[in-house]
Amino acid sequence: MSNPFREDLVSRNRPESCTVVIFGATGDLTHRKLVPALYNLAADGELPTGVQIIGFARRDWTDESFREGLEKLNKEVSRTGHDDAIWKSLASNISYHQSEFQDEDGYQRLAEKLDRIDQERGAKGNRLFYIASAPEYFDDILLNLKKAGLSQPNEQAAGCWSRVIVEKPFGTTLATAQHLNEVVNGTFEEKDTYRIDHYLGKETAQNIMVLRFANAIFEPLWNKEFIDHVQITCAEHLGMEGGRGGYYDTAGALRDMVQNHLLQLLSLVAMEPPTDLSADGVRDEKVKVLRSLRQWNTPELVAQNVVRAQYIGGTINGKEVPGYREEDRVNPESTTEAYVAVRCLIDTWRWSGVPFYVRVGKRLPKKATEISVHFKETPSVLFNALPGGVPDGNVLVIRIQPDEGISLRMNSKLPGTSLRMEPVKMDFHYATSFGKNSPEAYERLLLDAMAGDATLFARRDEVEEAWRFIDHIENAWHESEQPPEMAEFPAGSWGPREADDLLDRDGRAWRRL
Amino acid sequence: MREEMISTEGLGKKVEVSSIPLELKKLWEQDEASTNASLMNLLVYTEDPTKLSQNSSVIQDLTRDNACRAVLIAMDRDSDDVSIDSWITAHCHLTNGRKSVCSEQVSFLLKGKSLGRLRNTVFSNLNSDLPLVFWWQGELSDLFEERLYRLLNRLIIDSTSWQDPRKGYQLLNHARVESRGRLTIQDLAWTRSYHFRLALAGLCDDPIAQNNLNKIEQLQIIAQSNQKTSALLLMAWVAARLDWKLKDSDGNVFDFETKSGSSVHGALEFDDQGAPISQLRLQAADCQLDISRKRDSKYLSHSLQSKEHQIKVRGPADADDDQGLVASQLSRGGKNSLFLHILPVFEKILDSQYSA
Numbered sequence: 001m002s003n004p005f006r007e008d009l010v011s012r013n014r015p016e017s018c019t020v021v022i023f024g025a026t027g028d029l030t031h032r033k034l035v036p037a038l039y040n041l042a043a044d045g046e047l048p049t050g051v052q053i054i055g056f057a058r059r060d061w062t063d064e065s066f067r068e069g070l071e072k073l074n075k076e077v078s079r080t081g082h083d084d085a086i087w088k089s090l091a092s093n094i095s096y097h098q099s100e101f102q103d104e105d106g107y108q109r110l111a112e113k114l115d116r117i118d119q120e121r122g123a124k125g126n127r128l129f130y131i132a133s134a135p136e137y138f139d140d141i142l143l144n145l146k147k148a149g150l151s152q153p154n155e156q157a158a159g160c161w162s163r164v165i166v167e168k169p170f171g172t173t174l175a176t177a178q179h180l181n182e183v184v185n186g187t188f189e190e191k192d193t194y195r196i197d198h199y200l201g202k203e204t205a206q207n208i209m210v211l212r213f214a215n216a217i218f219e220p221l222w223n224k225e226f227i228d229h230v231q232i233t234c235a236e237h238l239g240m241e242g243g244r245g246g247y248y249d250t251a252g253a254l255r256d257m258v259q260n261h262l263l264q265l266l267s268l269v270a271m272e273p274p275t276d277l278s279a280d281g282v283r284d285e286k287v288k289v290l291r292s293l294r295q296w297n298t299p300e301l302v303a304q305n306v307v308r309a310q311y312i313g314g315t316i317n318g319k320e321v322p323g324y325r326e327e328d329r330v331n332p333e334s335t336t337e338a339y340v341a342v343r344c345l346i347d348t349w350r351w352s353g354v355p356f357y358v359r360v361g362k363r364l365p366k367k368a369t370e371i372s373v374h375f376k377e378t379p380s381v382l383f384n385a386l387p388g389g390v391p392d393g394n395v396l397v398i399r400i401q402p403d404e405g406i407s408l409r410m411n412s413k414l415p416g417t418s419l420r421m422e423p424v425k426m427d428f429h430y431a432t433s434f435g436k437n438s439p440e441a442y443e444r445l446l447l448d449a450m451a452g453d454a455t456l457f458a459r460r461d462e463v464e465e466a467w468r469f470i471d472h473i474e475n476a477w478h479e480s481e482q483p484p485e486m487a488e489f490p491a492g493s494w495g496p497r498e499a500d501d502l503l504d505r506d507g508r509a510w511r512r513l
Numbered sequence: 514m515r516e517e518m519i520s521t522e523g524l525g526k527k528v529e530v531s532s533i534p535l536e537l538k539k540l541w542e543q544d545e546a547s548t549n550a551s552l553m554n555l556l557v558y559t560e561d562p563t564k565l566s567q568n569s570s571v572i573q574d575l576t577r578d579n580a581c582r583a584v585l586i587a588m589d590r591d592s593d594d595v596s597i598d599s600w601i602t603a604h605c606h607l608t609n610g611r612k613s614v615c616s617e618q619v620s621f622l623l624k625g626k627s628l629g630r631l632r633n634t635v636f637s638n639l640n641s642d643l644p645l646v647f648w649w650q651g652e653l654s655d656l657f658e659e660r661l662y663r664l665l666n667r668l669i670i671d672s673t674s675w676q677d678p679r680k681g682y683q684l685l686n687h688a689r690v691e692s693r694g695r696l697t698i699q700d701l702a703w704t705r706s707y708h709f710r711l712a713l714a715g716l717c718d719d720p721i722a723q724n725n726l727n728k729i730e731q732l733q734i735i736a737q738s739n740q741k742t743s744a745l746l747l748m749a750w751v752a753a754r755l756d757w758k759l760k761d762s763d764g765n766v767f768d769f770e771t772k773s774g775s776s777v778h779g780a781l782e783f784d785d786q787g788a789p790i791s792q793l794r795l796q797a798a799d800c801q802l803d804i805s806r807k808r809d810s811k812y813l814s815h816s817l818q819s820k821e822h823q824i825k826v827r828g829p830a831d832a833d834d835d836q837g838l839v840a841s842q843l844s845r846g847g848k849n850s851l852f853l854h855i856l857p858v859f860e861k862i863l864d865s866q867y868s869a
Contacts, residue, residue, distance in 0.1 A: 002723070004755060005754050008850055009711065045711050085827055086812075086827060121822050122720060432580060433552050434552070434578070
């Protein structure tokens with residue numbers, strides 16, 4: 001008998017109770033994001049009854065010290081505040097498992113512990129493994145899970161599952177991503193593999209599909225006939241504070257942000273309507289977009305279509321900040337880009353000739369992620385035939401963060417006897433219209449994984465197609481004899497002149513945020 | 514009703530009915546720092562004029578999370594005078610600690626008997642295109658008529674405040690049919706048990722609980738005596754989900770029959786010292802599921818006890834006050850399909866309680 005009380009209770013797939021095992025449990029992600037997300041789900045009554053959390057890490061911690069550390073951080077960062085009674089109830093289901101990631105015995109002990117918990121609680125043995133460790137341990141963890149028999153669901157219990165969530169970076173090149181995919185799929189079935197991209201859990205990213213396919217006014221215009229170009233910007237005012245230079249200098253903006261988050265956003269904007277809202281229905285359409293990206297596969301094409309840059313010293317919010325190569329834990333002779341702008345072309349019937357400009361960078365004037373869809377100008381008759389024409393074309397802006405919302409710029413006549421036009425903006429702010437806080441991306445994604453809904457997770461072919469596009473650019477930068485130059489820009493400005501030139505050559509300009 | 518009993522505190526500036534649009538415009542023009550936000554028209558109607566001021570406080574809280582054009586209408590049907598007074602104000606809240614987001618409120622005090630005045634007052638003060646959520650407080654009167662409810666998107670009522678819920682539900686059913694299903698009905702008596710239902714669903718994810726669902730022998734609900742409808746709705750939900758049929762009832766004791774023909778004893782008990790709903794218990798021979806709440810507690814205790822194992826968890830409880838319940842309803846939206854699904858069972862239970 002299934003659970004009849006779940007029917008129609010909430011309009012989402014039903015998450016099932018399970019034991020969540022977090023690898024890399026002593027890290028920041030667990031303390032700042034994952035456990036607070038589970039706490040918030042418990043506080044909202046959304047966490048399935050009986051969910052157990054096991055932290056797996058190398059440090060010599062105890063259950064108590066692990067819980068204490070989690071509680072301290074939860075008090076600081078939880079979206080819903082911290083309620084002692086809810087925490088106590090959640091914490092009674094949290095334990096710590098000390099082991100090296102390479103130690104096979106540690107996984108055997110983990111298997112025994114999981115069986116014991118299932119037995120005590122009469123649970124059927126659902127397991128959700130969350131790999132939040134440093135990427136160099138991914139292989140070890142996955143292989144040892146397989147050896148310990150943990151990657152296969154308990155065959156005795158009907159409907160029992162074993163799933164894995166893998167954090168980014170999912171590879172550093174196409175070859176490493178393919179290798180990791182081989183290891184993951186050699187351990188877990190693809191349907192049980194959840195490659196997390198927390199951008200897809202953000203409310204506004206989810207809203208892109210709603211905006212496009214639940215409103216009759218946009219989709220008829222959503223093609224080369226009416227759209228001039230699209231810009232996707234992810235600006236960050238922070239630099240390498242808090243020691244993040246160590247990782248960032250090995251990755252760079254292209255691998256860290258474009259390969260995953262921004263190409264995912266681009267796919268959502270450019271995809272065809274899916275046949276249904278199933279995970280594969282949506283992901284089939286997204287991967288077609290990635291496959292249709294024109295490849296910049298020579299250094300010359302990369303030089304024409306991609307700009308990379310590092311920031312030099314400058315000022316942000318009245319404070320002097322160092323240049324990229326002077327940042328903490330960054331190689332003083334680094335050739336890693338802290339800014340990248342890419343001109344993408346999607347060779348499909350819908351988007352032929354419509355450029356998608358993508359830019360991401362550190363130490364830009366402000367923190368903002370948004371997608372702007374720039375519509376074509378009106379014909380050169382009537383108002384457009386007047387001296388000066390109309391001030392600006394229509395722009396639909398989808399703000400991903402902060403101040404999530406949607407705005408539409410259009411032209412309006414200024415009041416008065418003469419005919420003058422000014423752009424005006426219709427603006428929708430999530431925070432203004434819906435006063436309540438949106439759930440954190442990790443809350444939604446964890447629930448989806450417990451419910452077996454992979455729609456908001458990247459599939460193997462998506463990841464590999466994205467790497468295929470990125471690899472050509474990385475190769476041109478780092479393998480070719482005459483690599484395209486590294487540009488510079490002062491910290492606190494909107495990027496290098498070369499990035500402006502990239503659009504200027506097409507007769508366009510970056511949107512001012 | 515005597516004039517001095519009706520407080521107008523918090524209603525804002527008194528204005529002529531004919532100049533409401535102009536006065537609202539002035540209100541927004543005097544403060545450029547504020548954003549006027551609205552997701553819906555939220556209309557609060559009462560036939561108890563002493564509640565007008567209190568409803569304004571409720572709107573002050575509700576607009577924190579639900580930006581709206583609020584229209585408060587209080588009707589004094591016993592008054593000999595025939596008059597209409599109106600006020601305007603705005604409720605402002607800081608969003609993310611910076612932007613001041615405001616919702617406007619128009620309040621009306623309608624005195625005396627005058628046909629069609631409620632309907633007209635509603636229609637002439639709505640923000641066009643935005644959905645109309647109508648919160649009808651107290652008993653449905655003869656003013657709840659077709660030309661009014663056909664234009665509503667959502668109707669919020671609280672059937673626990675009705676003398677005869679059966680009669681009230683007959684009226685609602687008629688309205689739903691007449692509006693061709695466009696009217697979504699949200700009964701706060703149903704909202705009051707949301708977290709109880711969520712908690713029971715959570716406990717029943719457990720395989721032991723699931724295996725025992727077709728072996729339930731007893732169902733017990735304890736509630737305050739003024740929350741009888743909430744308790745009956747909860748009982749109807751359990752019965753509908755488990756496919757039980759009501760065979761007989763005697764006062765607050767119910768005899769259900771399961772699909773396999775076995776009998777389930779249902780009991781409704783009252784405890785006015787407890788929470789509005791203080792306990793939901795399902796008892797099988799080998800398993801007991803309990804969800805309970807102490808008075809004023811913010812939490813529900815969920816427990817599963819069986820020979821094999823026990824589970825004890827704490828989770829959030831439903832709001833006790835009307836504004837909390839309305840906020841909870843507004844935040845979920847939807848067409849209330851589950852509620853519609855259990856209505857036939859609920860109506861049978863109501864018939865057994867109120868037919869005499």
